[in-house]
Amino acid sequence: MEREEAPLAGAAWWAPEAPHRERLGSRRLALALSASVLILVVLHAAVSVGTHSSHVVHVVLRGLYLFPIIAGALWFGLAGGLLTAVGVSASYLAHILVSWRGQTMENVNQFAMIGVYLAFGGVSGLLVRARERQRALRIAEERLAERTALIEGIAGLVAALGFRDDYTRQHCERVSELAVAIGSRFDMSAERLEALRLAALTHDIGKIGVPDDILYKPEALSQTERARIERHPHIASEILSRIHGARDIAEIVLCHHECPDGSGYPRGLRAEQIPLEAHILRVADVYSALTDVRTYRPALRHGQALDLMAEWGQGKLDEESLRALRSLGAADLTDQKSILESEANHARHER
Numbered sequence: 363m364e365r366e367e368a369p370l371a372g373a374a375w376w377a378p379e380a381p382h383r384e385r386l387g388s389r390r391l392a393l394a395l396s397a398s399v400l401i402l403v404v405l406h407a408a409v410s411v412g413t414h415s416s417h418v419v420h421v422v423l424r425g426l427y428l429f430p431i432i433a434g435a436l437w438f439g440l441a442g443g444l445l446t447a448v449g450v451s452a453s454y455l456a457h458i459l460v461s462w463r464g465q466t467m468e469n470v471n472q473f474a475m476i477g478v479y480l481a482f483g484g485v486s487g488l489l490v491r492a493r494e495r496q497r498a499l500r501i502a503e504e505r506l507a508e509r510t511a512l513i514e515g516i517a518g519l520v521a522a523l524g525f526r527d528d529y530t531r532q533h534c535e536r537v538s539e540l541a542v543a544i545g546s547r548f549d550m551s552a553e554r555l556e557a558l559r560l561a562a563l564t565h566d567i568g569k570i571g572v573p574d575d576i577l578y579k580p581e582a583l584s585q586t587e588r589a590r591i592e593r594h595p596h597i598a599s600e601i602l603s604r605i606h607g608a609r610d611i612a613e614i615v616l617c618h619h620e621c622p623d624g625s626g627y628p629r630g631l632r633a634e635q636i637p638l639e640a641h642i643l644r645v646a647d648v649y650s651a652l653t654d655v656r657t658y659r660p661a662l663r664h665g666q667a668l669d670l671m672a673e674w675g676q677g678k679l680d681e682e683s684l685r686a687l688r689s690l691g692a693a694d695l696t697d698q699k700s701i702l703e704s705e706a707n708h709a710r711h712e713r
C-alpha cells in the first residue's frame with residue numbers, strides 16, 4: 363500500500379492541486395485552453411483594422427487573450443499561467459512580424475502588450491499558487507484538529523477503562539505497542555498504522571460492559587456467560603463509532619476476535635473479509651496474552667509463545683502477521699519489560 367501524502371506535499375510549487383482538474387481531467391482542460399487561444403488568434407488575424415469599428419474589435423480581441431491566461435493559471439497554477447502567456451505572446455509576436463513589420467510606434471505598443479501577457483501569466487499563477495497553499499494549510503489544520511480530538515477521545519476511553527480494570531488497560535497498551543511493531547513490517551501508511559495503534563489501545567474497551575462476576579470468574583464460563591464476554595467487540599465498536607473520525611478504528615476493533623478460517627466472532631468473517639489491521643491486532647493480542655502471567659498458568663517465554671501460536675494458529679491467526687511477529691527481534695519488541703518479566707515468572711514457576 364502506498365504512503366499517503368500530506369496535503370502540501372501533493373502540490374508541486376509550480377502547479378498546485380486543483381479540484382477542477384480532478385473533476386474535468388487535465389487533458390480536457392489543456393485542450394479547451396489551446397482551442398480558446400487558437401480561436402482568438404484566428405479572430406484576431408481575421409478582423410481587419412481598416413475601419414474604426416473593426417479596429418476597436420481588433421484591440422478588444424487583443425485584450426481577450428488575458429482570459430485564457432487567467433484560465434491557464436486557475437487550472438494549472440503558475441506553470442499553466444506562464445505557458446499560456448508564452449503561447450499567446452508567440453502567436454501575437456507572429457502577428458506583429460507579419461502584419462505590422464516596420465511600424466515602430468505601433469510595435470512599441472504591441473511589445474508592451476506581450477509584456478502584459480507574460481506579467482499577467484506570472485502574477486495570476488502566483489496568486490493561484492498562494493490560494494492553493496492556503497487551502498492546503500487549512501485542510502492540514504482541520505485534519506490536525508480532528509486527529510487531536512480523536513486522540514483525546516481515545517485517551518479518555520483508555521483512562522475510563524483503567525478505572526474499571528487496570529489490568530486490561532495495561533494489556534491494551536502492551537498490545538498497542540506490539541501491534542505497531544508488527545504493522546511496521548507491512549507497507550502500511552502512517553495513517554493506517556495510527557489507526558492500528560488506536561484500535562489496539564481500545565480493543566478491549568467493550569469489557570466495560572461485561573459484569574465483574576463474569577469478567578473475573580476463575581472457573582469455566584457457562585454458555586450464557588461466554589456469550590456476554592463475546593459481546594465485548596460489539597460494545598467497543600458501538601462506543602468508538604460515536605467518536606468523530608473513529609469509524610475505521612471501530613471496524614478494526616469489531617474484528618479483533620475474527621479468525622481467518624471463519625471460526626471467530628462476532629460475525630464469523632473469513633480471512634479476506636477481515637481488515638489487515640484486525641489480523642495484526644489479533645496476533646499481538648494473543649502473543650501478549652500468552653507471554654503474560656494468568657491466574658491459571660505461568661507466562662510463556664517468547665519462543666514458546668511463538669511455537670504455540672504457529673501450532674495452534676493454523677486458520678486461527680493470520681500467517682503473514684505471524685511471520686511479521688517472528689521477524690521482530692528483541693530490540694523491535696517494544697514490550698521488552700513484559701517479556702523480561704515473563705522470563706522471570708517462568709523461571710520462578712520452573713523452580
Ligand SMILES: [Fe+2]
Nearest residue numbers: 565566618619
Ligand atoms: Fe478482546
